[in-house]
Amino acid sequence: MPSIFIVFREVDSMDLRKKLPFCVGLLLRLIRKNYRIYVTCTTGYDRSPACVIAYLHWVQDTPLHIAHKFITGLHSCRPDRAAIVWATWDLIALVENGRHDGTPTHSVCFVWNNGREGEDVELVGDFTSNWKDKLKCNHKGGSRYEAEVRLRHGKYYYKFIVGGNWRHSSSLPSETDEHGNVNNVIRVGDIARIRPAPSQLQIKDPSVVKVMERALTEDERFSLAFAARLMAFAICPIRLAPKQ
Structure with missing residues (x-):
């Protein structure tokens, strides 16, 4: 029986994310040639x-949660759902602007835990028009204030403005810039695409935010299907190798 071998590194979400579009494109090409796969x-x-x-999600327009439930219901398995989500955003971004950084795909919740009721707390950072705009934080009870922002993968610096005073949170990761200012820092998606080793499973890094999964809009679904087909027909002529 002819076979096609694609090398994936085991338990490596980053590698899976990069190679999924090629694999799905290959599946589509083979299915259109009426191969049984x-x-x-x-x-x-x-x-x-x-x-x-x-393949079901991108080409057949099956919602991810339904495709995941269907496949995992057929036999015991644990597919890397986060890698699929990330590769999905990669393809959508590829259609939208020709790049893989794409639109903001991470929902990031910034938390100030040292407030008082009735206090004005705002969020400012290099992602708010380069420190110019201020985002109001919502009081969630007690000393907790929150602001939710959508960001793309990357490293960001930020601070809180509390009662008119610029402050950083001492309980969150921070760095000192070249001017001696101490700013909080967050690395969005820095390791979300890499499944940790068993020895690291208990380690929680508050500066890392995992990729966001949500239902796609109609435009995003169209972009995804279009990108998947572009990937399929960008593949060089397929050569089937006899099984050794």
């Missing part, structure tokens, strides 16, 4: 189910 990996536990779920 058997998708598998070493264990059948994570990489091959992820490829099929991505």
Whole structure:
């Protein structure tokens, strides 16, 4: 039986994210040629189910949660859902602006935990028109104030303005800039695409925000389907190798 081998690094979300579009494009090409396809990996536990779920989501327009439930219901497996989501945003961004940084896809909740009721708390940073605009934080009870912002992958600096005074949170990651100012820092999506080693599973980094999963808009669904087909027909002529 002819076979096509694609090398994935095991338990590596970043590698899966990068190669999923190629795999889905390959599946689409082969299906259009009326091949009967058997998708598998070493264990059948994570990489091959992820490829099929991505195909259903991108090409068949199946909502991700339904595709995921369908495949995981067929047999015991644990596909890397976060990698599929991230690759989805990559494809949408590719259509929107030709780049992979894309639109803001992370929902980031900034928290000030040292406030008092009735106090004015605002958020400002290099993502608010380069420190010019101020975002009002909502009082959530007690000393907690929150502001939710959508950001793309990257490193950002920010501070809180409390009662007119610029302050940083000592309980959150911070860095000192070249002028001696201490700012809080957040790395959005820095390791969200990399599944941690078992020894790191108990470590929680408050400066890292995982990729956001939500229902796609009609325009995003169209962009996703268009990008998946572009990827499929950008693949060089397929050569089937006899199984050794």
